[in-house]
Amino acid sequence: MSLKIENLSANIGDRQILKGLNLEVPKGQVHAIMGKNGSGKSTLAKVMAGHPDYEVTGGSVTLDGLNLFEMQEPDQRARAGLFVAFQYPMEIPGVTIANFIRAALQARLPEGEELDAVEYYEHLYKKMDSLKIDRKFTSRAVNEGFSGGEKKRCEVLQMAMLNPVYAVLDETDSGLDIDALRIVSDGVNAMRSPERGFLVITHYQRLLDYIVPDVVHVMVDGRIVMSGDKNLAHKLEAQGYDWVEKEILATA
Amino acid sequence: MTTLMEKPAAAPSAWPAWFQAEQSAALAEYEKLPVPVRKDESWRFANLKALDLSAFVDANPVASEGRLINASTGLKETAAKLILGNNALLHREAGLLPKGVILETLESAAANHTELFKKYFMAQPVELGSRKYAALHKARVAAGAFLYVPANTSVELPIELFQWVEGANASVFPHTLIVCGENSRVTVVDYFKSADQLPAFACGVNDLHLARGAKLTYISVQDWSRETTAFHLNSTIVDREATATALIANFGGAFIRGESLSRLVGEGSRSEMYSINPVEGTREIDQRTLQDHVAPNATSDLLYLNALDDKSRTIFAGLIKVQPGAKGTDAYQKVKNLILSDDADPNSMPGLEILNDEVRCSHGATNGPISADELFYMEARGIPADKARRLIVNGFFNSLLTHIENDPLRLHLEGLLAARLAIG
Ligand SMILES: Nc1ncnc2c1ncn2[C@@H]1O[C@H](COP(=O)(O)OP(=O)(O)O)[C@@H](O)[C@H]1O
Ligand SMILES: [Mg+2]
Numbered sequence: 001m002s003l004k005i006e007n008l009s010a011n012i013g014d015r016q017i018l019k020g021l022n023l024e025v026p027k028g029q030v031h032a033i034m035g036k037n038g039s040g041k042s043t044l045a046k047v048m049a050g051h052p053d054y055e056v057t058g059g060s061v062t063l064d065g066l067n068l069f070e071m072q073e074p075d076q077r078a079r080a081g082l083f084v085a086f087q088y089p090m091e092i093p094g095v096t097i098a099n100f101i102r103a104a105l106q107a108r109l110p111e112g113e114e115l116d117a118v119e120y121y122e123h124l125y126k127k128m129d130s131l132k133i134d135r136k137f138t139s140r141a142v143n144e145g146f147s148g149g150e151k152k153r154c155e156v157l158q159m160a161m162l163n164p165v166y167a168v169l170d171e172t173d174s175g176l177d178i179d180a181l182r183i184v185s186d187g188v189n190a191m192r193s194p195e196r197g198f199l200v201i202t203h204y205q206r207l208l209d210y211i212v213p214d215v216v217h218v219m220v221d222g223r224i225v226m227s228g229d230k231n232l233a234h235k236l237e238a239q240g241y242d243w244v245e246k247e248i249l250a251t252a
Numbered sequence: 253m254t255t256l257m258e259k260p261a262a263a264p265s266a267w268p269a270w271f272q273a274e275q276s277a278a279l280a281e282y283e284k285l286p287v288p289v290r291k292d293e294s295w296r297f298a299n300l301k302a303l304d305l306s307a308f309v310d311a312n313p314v315a316s317e318g319r320l321i322n323a324s325t326g327l328k329e330t331a332a333k334l335i336l337g338n339n340a341l342l343h344r345e346a347g348l349l350p351k352g353v354i355l356e357t358l359e360s361a362a363a364n365h366t367e368l369f370k371k372y373f374m375a376q377p378v379e380l381g382s383r384k385y386a387a388l389h390k391a392r393v394a395a396g397a398f399l400y401v402p403a404n405t406s407v408e409l410p411i412e413l414f415q416w417v418e419g420a421n422a423s424v425f426p427h428t429l430i431v432c433g434e435n436s437r438v439t440v441v442d443y444f445k446s447a448d449q450l451p452a453f454a455c456g457v458n459d460l461h462l463a464r465g466a467k468l469t470y471i472s473v474q475d476w477s478r479e480t481t482a483f484h485l486n487s488t489i490v491d492r493e494a495t496a497t498a499l500i501a502n503f504g505g506a507f508i509r510g511e512s513l514s515r516l517v518g519e520g521s522r523s524e525m526y527s528i529n530p531v532e533g534t535r536e537i538d539q540r541t542l543q544d545h546v547a548p549n550a551t552s553d554l555l556y557l558n559a560l561d562d563k564s565r566t567i568f569a570g571l572i573k574v575q576p577g578a579k580g581t582d583a584y585q586k587v588k589n590l591i592l593s594d595d596a597d598p599n600s601m602p603g604l605e606i607l608n609d610e611v612r613c614s615h616g617a618t619n620g621p622i623s624a625d626e627l628f629y630m631e632a633r634g635i636p637a638d639k640a641r642r643l644i645v646n647g648f649f650n651s652l653l654t655h656i657e658n659d660p661l662r663l664h665l666e667g668l669l670a671a672r673l674a675i676g
Pocket of ligand 1: 015043
């Protein structure tokens, strides 16, 4: 059981961004992807979620054996158990967080079954409290006028409510101060379980002190070029990416 | 059956004789005034076919009075309720009105409060194109709603008015006249409803008068059948430091012509003009507005939101007019069209006429589809595209409802909107 990405290639327009990417996150583990700006990390997240701007030109992604690309629509993939916390979450004017998450949960129920409103709010408030999100936010429009950190917390709130099988977190640490980072990390750690896998994309090693990964992957120019344990993240932090690129050239 | 032009012989008028004489004159004026043509400035882009009223007949007294009264439900708590159907009073509840507040039919106001009636009834000239239809309205108006709130009186809970039409091709002439005394406060929700999904004709007038320091929130929930032709001619007169908030929600109708004039006659007055218009099928909403700044340091804020699906049409023509004496004016006018279909036809004509330079004015119109990124974001949470689109449209309108300060009222309107857009 795993989230398995095989030989994945994807374009935006006629520009290739992902160039045969391989990665497997066994269920129950947390993997991290680190890489320089522009290496294609967000592209990977959005391609998995089914963003219409990207064209998959080769390879596959499977969730516990289920072929993601056989599901055309992003909502099908989400209901199949994939969650992507976006680097730049969208603002949705006039749609409250409460109604948004409610619609997302309702969409997971069988036809004709109604979400219990009282239970829903109890559950929502509990998760908000643990992420230290003011309960007043339930009636705020999704991400509208939120600070960077509030947006990221709202992504984690959605993840906590939707209970995915595999979660991809794209730079969920950016824009967070140290307290918020701890709160968000606690939220993620509380969800770590043998029944769930995480792929944590980050720019900084800092996050990985809080969410300690089982495996760290390095992404360069649309490929995973190196994998290791959490010490790899420390080495990248201390020495930058140049040595990685040299090593690849040497072995190429 | 009698046509619109003839007075039904059987129904004796409840109006005083002097008003009946005015009605005869109004009928003559209606007949004399020409039917508008496209080259009339205020009928540009208009669908003139809708002006053929020959199919419509005089309304009979309502047959299903009990059903309509039972269906006249809105807010949980109200101060008073007036229910009218086919140009007659069906029901009145006024238990929680403070002393001195008058809520009754216009007919009885004409008899019992003649001075007030004469001072305020259709006191404003009709400037936005429908003089002919205002004359028809005056000639045929019956019953109607009259609300007077005396000075320094606050009506805490909202007042609800229900104006029904029943029967095929029936014609109704709803009228709401609200007079707010100095420093008074009141909220009114005015529902326009059809007893059945049949063609009908409504020709309504509503006039809001705010004396110094008054605060009025007026909500029109227009929910006529999808086969109704309707005119709604509105005027709002705002005196010193008074604030009028008027929201017009057009949920129904096949063809709606709305004319809304706000005249800021007192220094420091404020008029908020909002409208939400979900349109689909071949429905049309034609709205003409005027923000007339007469007094200095007044504010007017107009925001009209249209969401157009299928082959629907909207027309918005608005004018901000700043009179020479109106220095320090703040005037805003914005129409936003959310385009849901390639066949939809939005027409926007915002306009300014500024005769004083010490002003802040802005006006504009935008057209745009649902954002693909917003849609993707919602789908990425598992919400199917169709539901996501409806939520986004709902959100588009909801962001306007945040201007309504009264929480139970706003929640109620959010509920009506969600029901209208079939958000489960
Ligand atoms: N809409 C777009 N059009 C063209 N190029 C794009 C677009 N979005 C991203 N890119 C390019 O794709 C590459 C990868 O971007 P991205 O996946 O966001 O990288 P990362 O998340 O690793 O910083 C970058 O070179 C970026 O400029
Ligand atoms: Mg990125």
